[in-house]
Amino acid sequence: xxxxxxxxxxxxxxxxxxxxxxxxxxxxxxxxxxxxxxxxxxxxxxxxxxxxxxxxxxxxxxxxxxxxxxxxxxxxxxxxxxxxxxxxxxxxxxxxxxxxxxxxxxxxxxxxxxxxxxxxxxxxxxxxxxxxxxxxxxxxxxxxxxxxxxxxxxxxxxxxxxxxxxxxxxxxxxxxxxxxxxxxxxxxxxxxxxxxxxxxxxxxxxxxxxxxxxxxxxxxxxxxxxxxxxxxxxxxxxxxxxxxxxxxxxxxxxxxxxxxxxxxxxxxxxxxxxxxxxxxxxxxxxxxxxxxxxxxxxxxxxxxxxxxxxxxxxxxxxxxxxxxxxxxxxxxxxxxxxxxxxxxxxxxxxxxxxxxxxxxxxxxxxxxxxxxxxxxxxxxxxxxxxxxxxxxxxxxxxxxxxxxxxxxxxxxxxxxxxxxxxxxxxxxxxxxxxxxxxxxxxxxxxxxxxxxxxxxxxxxxxxxxxxxxxxxxxxxxxxxxxxxxxxxxxxxxxxxxxxxxxxxxxxxxxxxxxxxxxxxxxxxxxxxxxxxxxxxxxxxxxxxxxxxxxxxxxxxxxxxxxxxxxxxxxxxxxxxxxxxxxxxxxxxxxxxxxxxxxxxxxxxxxxxxxxxxxxxxxxxxxxxxxxxxxxxxxx
Amino acid sequence: xxxxxxxxxxxxxxxxxxxxxxxxxxxxxxxxxxxxxxxxxxxxxxxxxxxxxxxxxxxxxxxxxxxxxxxxxxxxxxxxxxxxxxxxxxxxxxxxxxxxxxxxxxxxxxxxxxxxxxxxxxxxxxxxxxxxxxxxxxxxxxxxxxxxxxxxxxxxxxxxxxxxxxxxxxxxxxxxxxxxxxxxxxxxxxxxxxxxxxxxxxxxxxxxxxxxxxxxxxxxxxxxxxxxxxxxxxxxxxxxxxxxxxxxxxxxxxxxxxxxxxxxxxxxxxxxxxxxxxxxxxxxxxxxxxxxxxxxxxxxxxxxxxxxxxxxxxxxxxxxxxxxxxxxxxxxxxxx
Numbered sequence: 001x002x003x004x005x006x007x008x009x010x011x012x013x014x015x016x017x018x019x020x021x022x023x024x025x026x027x028x029x030x031x032x033x034x035x036x037x038x039x040x041x042x043x044x045x046x047x048x049x050x051x052x053x054x055x056x057x058x059x060x061x062x063x064x065x066x067x068x069x070x071x072x073x074x075x076x077x078x079x080x081x082x083x084x085x086x087x088x089x090x091x092x093x094x095x096x097x098x099x100x101x102x103x104x105x106x107x108x109x110x111x112x113x114x115x116x117x118x119x120x121x122x123x124x125x126x127x128x129x130x131x132x133x134x135x136x137x138x139x140x141x142x143x144x145x146x147x148x149x150x151x152x153x154x155x156x157x158x159x160x161x162x163x164x165x166x167x168x169x170x171x172x173x174x175x176x177x178x179x180x181x182x183x184x185x186x187x188x189x190x191x192x193x194x195x196x197x198x199x200x201x202x203x204x205x206x207x208x209x210x211x212x213x214x215x216x217x218x219x220x221x222x223x224x225x226x227x228x229x230x231x232x233x234x235x236x237x238x239x240x241x242x243x244x245x246x247x248x249x250x251x252x253x254x255x256x257x258x259x260x261x262x263x264x265x266x267x268x269x270x271x272x273x274x275x276x277x278x279x280x281x282x283x284x285x286x287x288x289x290x291x292x293x294x295x296x297x298x299x300x301x302x303x304x305x306x307x308x309x310x311x312x313x314x315x316x317x318x319x320x321x322x323x324x325x326x327x328x329x330x331x332x333x334x335x336x337x338x339x340x341x342x343x344x345x346x347x348x349x350x351x352x353x354x355x356x357x358x359x360x361x362x363x364x365x366x367x368x369x370x371x372x373x374x375x376x377x378x379x380x381x382x383x384x385x386x387x388x389x390x391x392x393x394x395x396x397x398x399x400x401x402x403x404x405x406x407x408x409x410x411x412x413x414x415x416x417x418x419x420x421x422x423x424x425x426x427x428x429x430x431x432x433x434x435x436x437x438x439x440x441x442x443x444x445x446x447x448x449x450x451x452x453x454x455x456x457x458x459x460x461x462x463x464x465x466x467x468x469x470x471x472x473x474x475x476x477x478x479x480x481x482x483x484x485x486x487x488x489x490x491x492x493x494x495x496x497x498x499x500x501x502x503x504x505x506x507x508x509x510x511x512x513x514x515x516x517x518x519x520x521x522x523x524x525x526x527x528x529x530x531x532x533x534x535x536x537x538x539x540x541x542x543x544x545x546x547x548x549x550x551x552x553x554x555x556x557x558x559x560x561x562x563x564x565x566x567x568x569x570x571x572x573x574x575x576x577x578x579x580x581x582x583x584x585x586x587x588x589x590x591x592x593x594x595x596x597x598x599x600x601x602x603x604x605x606x607x608x609x610x611x612x613x614x615x616x617x618x619x620x621x622x623x624x625x626x627x628x629x630x631x632x633x634x635x
Numbered sequence: 636x637x638x639x640x641x642x643x644x645x646x647x648x649x650x651x652x653x654x655x656x657x658x659x660x661x662x663x664x665x666x667x668x669x670x671x672x673x674x675x676x677x678x679x680x681x682x683x684x685x686x687x688x689x690x691x692x693x694x695x696x697x698x699x700x701x702x703x704x705x706x707x708x709x710x711x712x713x714x715x716x717x718x719x720x721x722x723x724x725x726x727x728x729x730x731x732x733x734x735x736x737x738x739x740x741x742x743x744x745x746x747x748x749x750x751x752x753x754x755x756x757x758x759x760x761x762x763x764x765x766x767x768x769x770x771x772x773x774x775x776x777x778x779x780x781x782x783x784x785x786x787x788x789x790x791x792x793x794x795x796x797x798x799x800x801x802x803x804x805x806x807x808x809x810x811x812x813x814x815x816x817x818x819x820x821x822x823x824x825x826x827x828x829x830x831x832x833x834x835x836x837x838x839x840x841x842x843x844x845x846x847x848x849x850x851x852x853x854x855x856x857x858x859x860x861x862x863x864x865x866x867x868x869x870x871x872x873x874x875x876x877x878x879x880x881x882x883x884x885x886x887x888x889x890x891x892x893x894x895x896x897x898x899x900x901x902x903x904x905x906x907x908x909x910x911x912x913x914x915x916x917x918x919x920x921x922x923x924x925x926x927x928x929x930x931x932x933x934x935x936x937x938x939x940x941x942x943x944x945x946x947x948x949x950x951x952x953x954x955x956x957x958x959x960x961x962x963x964x965x966x967x968x969x970x971x
Contacts, residue, residue: 153666154666154669154670154673154778154781155665155666155667155668155669155670155764155781156665156666157665178782178783179665179669179781179782179783180781181780181781181782182772182773182777182778182780182781184777185772185773185777187772201772201780203781203782203783203784203812203813230769230770230772230816232770232816232817234847238813239813239816240769240782240812240813240814240816241769241770241772241780241813241816274775278721311776312721312775312776314774314775314777
């Protein structure tokens with residue numbers, strides 16, 4: 001039972017709370033109650049109820065556990081700042097896009113140990129308002145343990161630790177305590193970006209400057225990334241309604257953020273409406289969408305997406321908006337009493353240029369002149385979640401705060417900031433990327449991995465031609481022979497042979513949904529081993545994606561050569577390549593080669609499966625894999 | 636200064652204790668309490684626009700669909716009520732009490748989860764949960780928002796000095812949580828027993844200091860009124876059965892000396908525009924800008940209903956007008 005705490009017990013609570021600086025909550029209380037007579041505390045000390053003592057001790061332990069991973073972010077040059085949270089010992093930290101974007105590539109980060117570290121931006125998700133940054137200088141940073149945020153329930157205690165009003169000039173983060181007021185909340189995009197879906201709502205005080213910081217559960221595990229609050233006529237201070245992006249969503253995007261890219265969100269290519277009788281009905285669908293190719297039609301009812309049950313249009317959007325573009329996820333739907341389960345590949349919400357344009361529009365304009373602002377100047381006009389008023393009145397209602405808030409979220413850094421060499425060494429600008437440097441690192445990782453496993457590991461030089469042999473799986477096995485060399489692509493199944501001499505013919509094989517699609521997959525693999533990422537074509541690390549709609553998320557590496565785009569999906573731990581997809585046309589199914597390895601990863605794979613969409617066109621058991629001269633006929 | 640400091644200290648102390656239960660056995664209970672309160676909370680949609688939110692909160696006080704909420708402009712049209720389970724209903728206003736700014740809306744459903752109204756006043760430092768649809772965050776079957784805090788003070792809301800513009804001047808529960816946000820009015824405050832101990836009031840701001848008040852109307856004040864309305868003992872609704880009397884037998888505005896603002900809307904509020912000198916209305920002190928809320932026990936929705944209602948009353952009988960005059964509720968008896 002939640003207990004009635006009487007005044008005698010209350011007096012004992014004072015010292016611990018002062019030590020924990022429950023700043024946010026206190027200020028609001030004082031404002032509301034100051035005019036009213038309240039009985040003074042009874043100072044007589046009684047024995048503390050052991051239950052209260054245990055609860056208090058547990059809470060303080062949780063704060064102690066959580067606080068070291070909290071980051072106070074300051075934009076050099078006095079351009080504001082915000083909060084963040086460390087998630088790995090090598091310094092990767094999550095924050096908001098709207099906190100880090102005004103800083104550009106470089107920011108200064110303080111930890112509760114009193115030290116300040118340089119940090120560089122890694123990847124950004126402007127739609128989801130997430131950013132990954134890396135603190136530089138240690139390999140043993142304290143970091144937060146992630147909670148399973150799907151298990152969080154309304155009413156559970158939680159805490160927000162961060163840098164509200166940029167108070168943490170002593171680098172000691174501010175703690176505020178509350179409950180989860182709502183889970184699975186949806187907050188419409190503010191402006192054109194910053195959509196908060198399936199997010200947490202809390203009454204723990206969230207103020208400007210808390211943005212990007214952690215929402216922890218009562219045990220100090222990371223539940224979400226704070227980033228937005230409902231502000232209205234009372235000014236830009238907490239009114240008991242703050243929002244945090246769930247850590248589950250952050251986990252979905254983490255792989256993509258590590259790629260250094262500017263990441264986009266997923267769209268199904270269909271719109272849904274809540275049926276008056278209940279259920280999410282498809283109200284419109286693009287015939288170029290993968291969902292359409294997988295059979296989803298107008299008026300079908302969507303039952304589950306990515307393993308999550310949906311009953312309304314809101315719930316559909318709540319799931320979709322937490323998924324990165326390009327993911328394949330499981331989809332269950334019903335049409336005419338038949339229920340179907342399939343896998344659907346998501347498209348991007350934005351075209352690449354469209355997202356960049358919206359981003360630049362979302363950024364605050366640079367300050368007109370350096371130096372102090374004129375009194376009464378309008379505070380920054382950025383789209384930051386914290387800057388948001390809620391509802392229709394945000395433009396019309398004057399803010400209560402008469403002066404520009406000197407302690408708000410990040411403002412644009414002045415251009416005179418000198419970027420340290422350690423940061424410069426970890427940064428490379430490139431269109432479409434927040435920081436291309438981190439993508440290059442991942443490309444190198446991929447190169448090493450592909451060479452370190454079969455068949456790359458068996459070769460000490462250019463393999464030249466390949467000869468892959470096997471038998472089809474099924475009742476009447478037939479021999480399969482695949483020969484690959486420059487200008488010679490052959491697939492023989494039983495007594496039928498498909499021959500091609502140019503890559504253009506491979507393209508045709510993919511668009512024709514032909515078994516010869518396997519040639520395109522294997523040839524991309526062969527050429528990547530031969531040419532490496534430098535010569536193959538335009539290469540990049542995409543991030544982490546589900547394999548056949550399922551987790552564990554796989555590393556995804558993409559390379560474009562001519563008109564064919566190839567994706568390699570490899571297991572994050574073993575680095576083993578498990579799937580190679582070749583796209584001929586973005587609006588059509590790629591050919592997908594699934595590779596099944598045996599126990600011994602240095603040996604050739606055991607089986608392969610060639611698919612278009614969800615249809616297998618060829619499944620084979622491998623019996624031999626030869627290279628160079630060994631591929632020539634013996635006679 | 637000393638007083639202010641001591642209040643601050645006490646409140647900080649209070650704050651510490653509500654937050655005590657981090658990972659201990661309380662948690663299951665606060666979740667269960669939350670769920671119980673949410674299941675009885677409703678979202679109410681009605682009139683609004685032009686800077687006024689067209690939504691507010693309410694909570695079920697009977698299993699048969701009686702909902703307590705605040706009486707406000709949102710109810711100027713027939714409200715749409717969305718229950719916690721997502722079901723939508725057209726609500727009917729079955730009663731209201733202007734002095735308490737309380738309205739009872741009924742939906743046509745049975746076996747609904749509801750909250751018992753406490754008959755005792757909570758004490759200072761009692762932990763409470765506030766459940767409302769503040770900012771309209773929840774829609775459809777999404778549960779209402781829950782906030783935690785405690786009773787900071789139990790005091791009287793003195794409306795007469797004009798500090799807070801509200802007709803209510805009775806006792807209020809001052810809360811240490813920022814409960815009274817847009818759309819929160821009509822939300823419920825529950826104690827650790829899961830009883831409704833208060834109803835969140837409309838947003839109130841100290842005109843001089845600019846401070847927003849966080850408060851609730853105590854359940855023990857609302858309880859007898861709600862009980863009467865639910866039991867049908869108070870009829871504050873338009874009587875559909877009343878038969879109009881002949882025009883020369885009934886009351887009429889002109890005869891009383893009351894001129895209304897031009898009736899140009901589909902539902903023009905019953906604002907008095909002018910009062911004829913020496914008329915009975917003038918003698919009874921009806922004033923321009925009075926908003927007529929009730930004639931006897933009949934709720935006046937607009938000028939049409941005012942005229943219709945007057946037509947049902949014999950002019951030999953006295954009438955009692957309940958009017959809102961700025962933030963006060965005034966009762967006026969008129970006898971021809």
